[in-house]
Amino acid sequence: MRLNNTSKYAIRILSYIANNNQQLHNAKELSETLDIPYKFLTKIMTELTKSNFIISTRGREGGYTLSRPTDEITIMDVLQNFNDIIYQKDCLLGIGKCDGSNKCGLHDQWVKPKKLIKKMFENTTLNDFKGSNFKI
Amino acid sequence: MRLNNTSKYAIRILSYIANNNQQLHNAKELSETLDIPYKFLTKIMTELTKSNFIISTRGREGGYTLSRPTDEITIMDVLQNFNDIIYQKDCLLGIGKCDGSNKCGLHDQWVKPKKLIKKMFENTTLNDFKGSNFKI
DNA sequence: TTTAAATACTACTAAAAGGTAGAATTAAAA
DNA sequence: TTTTAATTCTACCTTTTAGTAGTATTTAAA
Numbered sequence: 491m492r493l494n495n496t497s498k499y500a501i502r503i504l505s506y507i508a509n510n511n512q513q514l515h516n517a518k519e520l521s522e523t524l525d526i527p528y529k530f531l532t533k534i535m536t537e538l539t540k541s542n543f544i545i546s547t548r549g550r551e552g553g554y555t556l557s558r559p560t561d562e563i564t565i566m567d568v569l570q571n572f573n574d575i576i577y578q579k580d581c582l583l584g585i586g587k588c589d590g591s592n593k594c595g596l597h598d599q600w601v602k603p604k605k606l607i608k609k610m611f612e613n614t615t616l617n618d619f620k621g622s623n624f625k626i
Numbered sequence: 627m628r629l630n631n632t633s634k635y636a637i638r639i640l641s642y643i644a645n646n647n648q649q650l651h652n653a654k655e656l657s658e659t660l661d662i663p664y665k666f667l668t669k670i671m672t673e674l675t676k677s678n679f680i681i682s683t684r685g686r687e688g689g690y691t692l693s694r695p696t697d698e699i700t701i702m703d704v705l706q707n708f709n710d711i712i713y714q715k716d717c718l719l720g721i722g723k724c725d726g727s728n729k730c731g732l733h734d735q736w737v738k739p740k741k742l743i744k745k746m747f748e749n750t751t752l753n754d755f756k757g758s759n760f761k762i
Numbered sequence: 763t764t765t766a767a768a769t770a771c772t773a774c775t776a777a778a779a780g781g782t783a784g785a786a787t788t789a790a791a792a
Numbered sequence: 793t794t795t796t797a798a799t800t801c802t803a804c805c806t807t808t809t810a811g812t813a814g815t816a817t818t819t820a821a822a
Contacts, residue, residue, distance in 0.1 A: 491629055491705070491712050491743070495810065498720045505731050516768065530811050536770060549819025552768045565732070569627070576627050584634040585761045595641050595755040596701070599746045606739040607627070619731040625721045631780065652798065665782050672800060685789030686797045 497574040499526050499534055501565060504543060505619035506626050508560040514553035524626060541571050560616040569611060576604060633710040635662050635670055637701060640679060641755035642762050644696040650689035660762060677707050696752040705747060712740060 502524055507515055517535060521528040535554055538544040545557045556563070569575045581588035582600045589597075638660055643651055653671060657664040671690055674680040681693045692699070705711045717724035718736050725733075 502719055548769045550767045583638055595760040599750055603742040603746055606742055610735045610739055614735050624731040684799045688798045
């Protein structure tokens with residue numbers, strides 16, 4: 491019941507850039523600031539570039555920026571990209587699909603928490619990370 | 627953001643036994659009924675026996691029963707046993723520990739959903755799986 | 763125009779989770 | 793007392809996730 495490392499790193503990277511927007515950030519800086527292994531970070535950056543969260547500039551003086559305004563990137567978008575979300579009908583116990591008429595023993599209890607989680611991920615954007623009182 | 631397979635299987639096994647209590651269930655029956663690979667199931671059963679959720683009887687005509695009344699085993703107990711829970715201070719983004727005074731950018735939004743999840747796992751016992759209208 | 767500093771690509775290694783194989787042990791039925 | 797059917801133990805294999813290595817490509821500064 492936790493996020494995978496790639497998602498966690500991606501969220502932290504994007505929110506850090508959001509918080510220091512209008513600049514180009516290179517992999518070395520991001521890796522050192524966020525304490526993410528350099529080679530793993532560059533791999534994630536390339537994925538984020540391909541999936542259009544990030545625009546990269548190659549060559550000397552290159553680096554990364556956000557591709558869109560900070561309020562147009564939700565946490566849900568990021569998790570979706572790294573295949574780390576709970577789909578509405580995913581059965582918590584892994585017994586196929588789960589809904590009102592065909593449900594596992596935890597289905598009813600799971601409805602509310604699941605909704606709240608979904609809402610949280612959908613309603614939180616990179617904009618919500620602005621401000622300096624957060625760990626990075 | 628999902629449970630690991632071992633936890634899922636363990637919950638399904640325990641709740642099935644809870645629902646057919648007062649009998650001895652052997653590994654072959656459980657494996658076939660719940661569609662869990664036999665060898666993996668026996669491994670989980672041995673763990674459940676060692677951690678005192680299950681009492682096993684060895685030898686011919688042996689099998690498994692619950693070690694306690696169904697209302698004394700919560701889902702949280704099971705998840706705890708397979709190291710699959712969210713601890714209160716675990717940071718959702720993996721930046722060490724997280725609390726009111728030292729928090730990540732998702733901390734505040736995460737408080738409510740996390741509480742609901744915890745409550746759900748703590749308040750649901752094997753007793754809640756009784757009845758035949760659930761997938762197994 | 764060469765060099766330096768950046769991203770991107772390909773391929774690999776390491777660790778964790780999921781799952782399997784086979785033999786040892788146990789205990790009741792035959 | 794032998795056989796059969798059950799759990800348990802030890803060791804392994806497979807897949808997925810996490811992370812690393814090295815080289816190729818790109819581009820601006822020197």
